[in-house]
Amino acid sequence: MRKVVPRSLISVLSGLIIILFSCVQGSCFDETESYLKASLYSNSFSKVVAPDSLSLYGLNRDSIIYNKTAEVTLALIPLNDTAQTSTFVIKIDGITDTIEFRYSSYPHLISKECGYTYYHHLDSDPIFTKHIISEVIIDNATVTNLKIENITIKY
Amino acid sequence: MRTLRLNISLIGILVLTVFQVHAQDTIPIPLKIKIGIDVLGPATYYSDKNVLNTEAYISVDLDESKAVMVSVGSSNYKFSQYNYSYMSSGNFIRFGMDFNLLKPDKSQGKYWFGLGLRYGLSSFNSEVPFFEKTGYWGTITSSIPSRKKLAQFVEISPGVRTEIFKNFSMGWSIGMRLLVSSGSSKDVRPIYLPGFGNASKVITAGLNYFLVWNIPFKTKNVIMKKPAPEEPEDNTEGNKENTGTTDGSIIRQ
Numbered sequence: 501m502r503k504v505v506p507r508s509l510i511s512v513l514s515g516l517i518i519i520l521f522s523c524v525q526g527s528c529f530d531e532t533e534s535y536l537k538a539s540l541y542s543n544s545f546s547k548v549v550a551p552d553s554l555s556l557y558g559l560n561r562d563s564i565i566y567n568k569t570a571e572v573t574l575a576l577i578p579l580n581d582t583a584q585t586s587t588f589v590i591k592i593d594g595i596t597d598t599i600e601f602r603y604s605s606y607p608h609l610i611s612k613e614c615g616y617t618y619y620h621h622l623d624s625d626p627i628f629t630k631h632i633i634s635e636v637i638i639d640n641a642t643v644t645n646l647k648i649e650n651i652t653i654k655y
Numbered sequence: 656m657r658t659l660r661l662n663i664s665l666i667g668i669l670v671l672t673v674f675q676v677h678a679q680d681t682i683p684i685p686l687k688i689k690i691g692i693d694v695l696g697p698a699t700y701y702s703d704k705n706v707l708n709t710e711a712y713i714s715v716d717l718d719e720s721k722a723v724m725v726s727v728g729s730s731n732y733k734f735s736q737y738n739y740s741y742m743s744s745g746n747f748i749r750f751g752m753d754f755n756l757l758k759p760d761k762s763q764g765k766y767w768f769g770l771g772l773r774y775g776l777s778s779f780n781s782e783v784p785f786f787e788k789t790g791y792w793g794t795i796t797s798s799i800p801s802r803k804k805l806a807q808f809v810e811i812s813p814g815v816r817t818e819i820f821k822n823f824s825m826g827w828s829i830g831m832r833l834l835v836s837s838g839s840s841k842d843v844r845p846i847y848l849p850g851f852g853n854a855s856k857v858i859t860a861g862l863n864y865f866l867v868w869n870i871p872f873k874t875k876n877v878i879m880k881k882p883a884p885e886e887p888e889d890n891t892e893g894n895k896e897n898t899g900t901t902d903g904s905i906i907r908q
Contacts, residue, residue, distance in 0.1 A: 533790055563791060578791035586792075607786070607799055608842040612855040615739040616786040616799075619842060 528614035531645040535576035536601065536620070540592070541654045543634060548573050551655065555591035559598065575653075579643065581605050581618040592655050595632035599653075602626075603643070610645060619644050626651070680879040685764045686716035689824070691867035693728070698864075705733045708849075710863065712749075719759045719877050724771065725750040730779070730849030739786035742801075745779025747850025749810065759877040765818035771828065773810040777838075778803070781845040804838035808851045816867060824867040831860050 542549035550573045556566040558580070565588075566572060579601060580586045587600040603620040610617055620643040626636045635654040643650055689712075696708030710728030717723060731744045751773035755762055762768075782801035787794060814828030834857050837844045848854040852861045 532788070558791065561791075565791065580792040581788065581790070582792070582795050606842060607783075607797065609844055609846070609855070612734070612846050612853065615736065616783065617788055 526613050528611065530610050530614050532610060532614050532617050533578060534608075534617055534619050534643050534645045536579055536622075536643045536651065537647070537649045538575045538577055538651045538653050539649050540573055540575060541652050543654055548652075551592045553591075553593060555589075557589055559587040559589055574649065577601075579603060579605070579620050581620075590633070590653075592632045597629045597631050597633045599626050599628040599633070599636065608644070617645060622650070680760070682759050682763070682877045682879055683874045684719040684759050684762070684877050685871040686718070686873045686875055687764070687822075688716075688870040688872055689714045689722070689867050690870070691824075691865035693863045693865055695827075695862060695864040696728075706847075707731045710850075712865070714753055719762070719764075719875060720755045720769075722753040722755075723751075724753055724773075726773075728850060730847075732847040732849075734846060738788070740784050741782070741846050742784065743779050743781045743845055743847045743849070745777060745849040747775060747777040747779075747848075749773040749775040749850060751810075758879070760879055765824075767814075767816035767824075767826065769814070771810070771812040771814065773812065773830075775808045775810055775832070775850050777806040777808070777848045777850045779806070779845070779849050780804075781839070783843075799843055802839075804845065806838045806845070806848050806851065806854070807835040808832050808848070809835060812863075814863075816865070818869070822869040822871070824869060825865065826867070827862065827864045829860060829862055831858070833858055 539548050540551060540554070541547070542551075550571045553568040553570055554566045554572045554575065555564065555568050556575060556577065557564045565578070566575065577586075577588060582605075584604065585600055585602050587598060590597050590599055601622060602624045603622050605618045605620050607616050608619040609615075622638055622641040622643065625638065628636055632655045633653055635652075637652045637654070638650065639652060640648055640650050642648075691712050691714075693708070693710040696710060700707045708728060708730045710726055712724055712726030714722040714724035726749045727746065729744075729746045732742065734741045751771060753767075753769060753771045755767050755769040757766055757768050780801045780803050783799035785796065785798055787796045810830050810832045812828045812830045814826060816824045816826030818824045832851050834848070834851060834854060837848065837854055839845055845854045852859045
């Protein structure tokens with residue numbers, strides 16, 4: 501019998517069909533929280549260095565984000581989705597400062613499996629006390645669930 | 656004398672041309688208007704009440720292998736899980752070309768195996784009635800109101816149709832679709848697009864099963880060239896060694 505359809509075409513089409521219909525069913529493997537990511541820069545060492553201990557919690561919140569934690573070079577700071585400002589108490593090597601972020605929030609679809617989260621946009625420079633912190637620099641004002649650094653805290 | 660030679664040459668060309676025509680087959684292929692409806696969408700709804708797709712198309716044969724087509728349809732989609740629910744509904748239109756890859760002597764105007772190339776527009780409403788997020792600051796519940804949007808996509812759809820009785824065909828198509836634009840910002844893009852499917856992916860696939868009514872409107876005679884007869888192999892010893900030429904020289908093989 502003569503060849504009606506090229507075999508190569510059948511191979512390509514069947515391959516595409518298998519790829520397109522093969523689906524990974526319904527689990528969420530993505531990060532669902534949009535943390536503000538702050539790198540900790542030591543003025544003494546002139547580079548990003550983890551402080552001996554880091555403590556962090558939201559102002560007037562009981563729950564602690566970091567509790568005298570060592571080896572943190574990138575702090576993950578959760579902003580309040582329902583507010584336009586979030587204030588945190590930060591203790592670096594035993595010295596306490598407060599830092600306030602001003603931002604706007606908007607919903608973002610992560611994926612069908614994970615659903616929705618909030619992204620944030622830093623609207624202005626953070627306000628902070630200067631007991632140990634010397635400077636806060638915004639590197640990327642858009643706070644997402646991706647691993648992208650947003651600010652540098654110099655101490 | 657010169658005129659006589661010219662006439663003889665012309666007659667010779669004419670005779671050769673006639674013989675050439677006799678060496679070909681003529682196949683009458685009916686060109687048709689085809690009207691099809693998708694039965695898979697409503698059938699799927701019986702097993703999954705969250706998705707209802709309806710679709711119909713009309714195509715007109717341009718020749719034995721090409722047709723222009725347009726399809727229209729509508730879609731209702733609902734999805735919910737522990738942290739959100741989603742709804743979309745709307746209409747879509749696809750238009751483009753169908754190409755039959757079967758040769759006329761195989762297709763006979765009854766069988767179709769080919770590819771469709773299409774451009775699609777989807778007009779729809781998208782809404783998130785509820786979503787919930789739990790984090791450091793507690794659990795919040797919110798929603799995104801319904802908004803009307805227009806999406807665009809392109810599609811390649813291989814498929815098969817077979818005439819099961821006179822002027823009535825059945826067959827399937829697989830739509831492999833590429834999203835060009837969801838008509839939304841990248842933050843609140845839709846999860847499901849009418850005519851496209853799962854819009855959380857840029858490439859997706861859908862399956863249609865069509866019942867088709869064919870209306871012949873013209874018959875086209877397609878000339879099929881017969882394959883050139885193969886020259887018989889000459890295995891005689893002498894010919895294998897030497898081949899004579901018109902000028903009497905010999906080519907050694």
